[in-house]
Amino acid sequence: MPGGLTDAQWEELNGDGFTVVPGVFSGEVLGELLASMARDVETWTNNDVDIEDPTTFGKWYEHYWKSHGMLVQSGGSGALATVDKIRCHSNVIEVFEDVHTRRAGGKNPGPLRCSRDAMSLYLPQSAVPRAPGEKAAPAVERLAFRKPWLHVDAGPDHGLEEFCVQGQVCLTGQRNDDVVQAATLMVLMGSHKLMPAFWDRFGKTMPPAARAADYHQMSAEQLEWFKDQGCAVRRVSAPAGSMVLWQSNLVHCGVEATADTLRAVREGRVDWREVRRVTTYVCMLPVPAKVTEAEATKLDKRRLHALHVGNTTSHHPFRFRLFPSKPLFHGNTKMKMYNRPPGVSLAQFLAWDPRVQCLFGGPRAAALMAEVERRRPSARRTRRDESCCSRLFRLEDFALFRS
Ligand SMILES: O=C(O)CCC(=O)C(=O)O
Numbered sequence: 001m002p003g004g005l006t007d008a009q010w011e012e013l014n015g016d017g018f019t020v021v022p023g024v025f026s027g028e029v030l031g032e033l034l035a036s037m038a039r040d041v042e043t044w045t046n047n048d049v050d051i052e053d054p055t056t057f058g059k060w061y062e063h064y065w066k067s068h069g070m071l072v073q074s075g076g077s078g079a080l081a082t083v084d085k086i087r088c089h090s091n092v093i094e095v096f097e098d099v100h101t102r103r104a105g106g107k108n109p110g111p112l113r114c115s116r117d118a119m120s121l122y123l124p125q126s127a128v129p130r131a132p133g134e135k136a137a138p139a140v141e142r143l144a145f146r147k148p149w150l151h152v153d154a155g156p157d158h159g160l161e162e163f164c165v166q167g168q169v170c171l172t173g174q175r176n177d178d179v180v181q182a183a184t185l186m187v188l189m190g191s192h193k194l195m196p197a198f199w200d201r202f203g204k205t206m207p208p209a210a211r212a213a214d215y216h217q218m219s220a221e222q223l224e225w226f227k228d229q230g231c232a233v234r235r236v237s238a239p240a241g242s243m244v245l246w247q248s249n250l251v252h253c254g255v256e257a258t259a260d261t262l263r264a265v266r267e268g269r270v271d272w273r274e275v276r277r278v279t280t281y282v283c284m285l286p287v288p289a290k291v292t293e294a295e296a297t298k299l300d301k302r303r304l305h306a307l308h309v310g311n312t313t314s315h316h317p318f319r320f321r322l323f324p325s326k327p328l329f330h331g332n333t334k335m336k337m338y339n340r341p342p343g344v345s346l347a348q349f350l351a352w353d354p355r356v357q358c359l360f361g362g363p364r365a366a367a368l369m370a371e372v373e374r375r376r377p378s379a380r381r382t383r384r385d386e387s388c389c390s391r392l393f394r395l396e397d398f399a400l401f402r403s
């Protein structure tokens with residue numbers, strides 16, 4: 001349902017701390033986005049990994065995957081053309097515009113800025129056809145039994161009073177019911193409302209750096225505390241094409257498919273496509289009241305610089321960390337570093353659509369980017385990257401995604 005949330009979804013986002021908006025993408029556009037992501041991943045991994053071919057999934061874990069849950073934050077994942085197509089798509093922008101308009105009591109919240117977030121890939125090796133009696137490849141086991149890393153993405157010093165909503169665009173479904181428990185987002189329902197009490201109870205003894213980090217992973221004792229407060233754990237069920245939205249101070253993490261579900265895939269009772277996870281993250285926010293114009297401009301420049309060199313950022317568009325543009329994978333040397341589009345300058349890209357320009361740095365973004373590009377024309381780019389990037393990023397591809 002492009003255009004925004006229903007009242008019920010808005011209430012859920014406030015009450016439970018998260019909601020699922022189905023149908024942000026559907027039909028041909030959804031198919032095209034998944035196909036486009038398949039092309040990106042294939043090129044990015046030097047034709048090693050095809051998200052449509054389970055026999056290649058092992059290579060993802062062998063060579064590339066090394067991270068926080070299923071997140072892929074380095075190696076320019078946030079700079080892949082498909083990720084840009086998604087975050088710049090009007091259907092996605094409209095969801096965030098609606099969220100922040102509702103938050104502002106119906107008033108125009110002002111222009112939004114966007115994160116250059118990462119993506120999540122879960123490519124179950126259980127789907128790989130095996131001879132009878134053959135053992136599952138080890139990476140599956142390593143993934144399936146990972147401990148949840150329940151956390152909040154908002155620290156006590158500046159996150160509490162601010163309403164930051166993160167989003168996840170699901171190119172594949174994340175079914176979670178009695179039959180299938182696919183890889184998905186896990187949440188502690190309503191935990192965002194308990195965060196002031198949580199920081200009161202546990203925050204006092206934290207070192208200042210940890211308080212300022214905007215990321216806190218819960219200890220076993222802290223999780224017990226949430227349980228005692230009556231918080232229920234939920235594996236979120238979200239169909240392909242939906243957006244999951246949640247508040248940054250909701251306790252959450254990504255979880256892999258359950259061992260039972262992986263077994264069901266292995267035994268042919270569940271199709272592997274039900275378990276594969278391809279999602280991208282996006283977070284948009286109007287300029288917070290306490291951010292001055294000078295600070296906002298400084299951050300705009302930093303965001304544009306991140307765009308220029310191919311960094312992926314953390315979620316909060318006004319308090320972001322940068323993840324390296326170099327791949328941080330299993331010592332892999334083959335991965336092509338995705339940097340920036342060679343055929344199209346970013347200044348041209350930004351100037352092409354005023355709404356997109358604003359997402360990354362306000363009305364002066366194209367001019368600022370032109371300045372950055374003039375100062376650092378080659379931005380750590382190699383000729384090999386160029387051929388890779390020109391396949392990944394063409395301005396005309398984006399025409400399809402304008403409305
Ligand atoms: O969807 C997931 O895997 C969790 C990612 C996460 O923690 C986040 O995007 O903040």
Ligand SMILES: [Fe+2]
Binds near residue numbers: 151152153252253
């Ligand atoms: Fe998170």
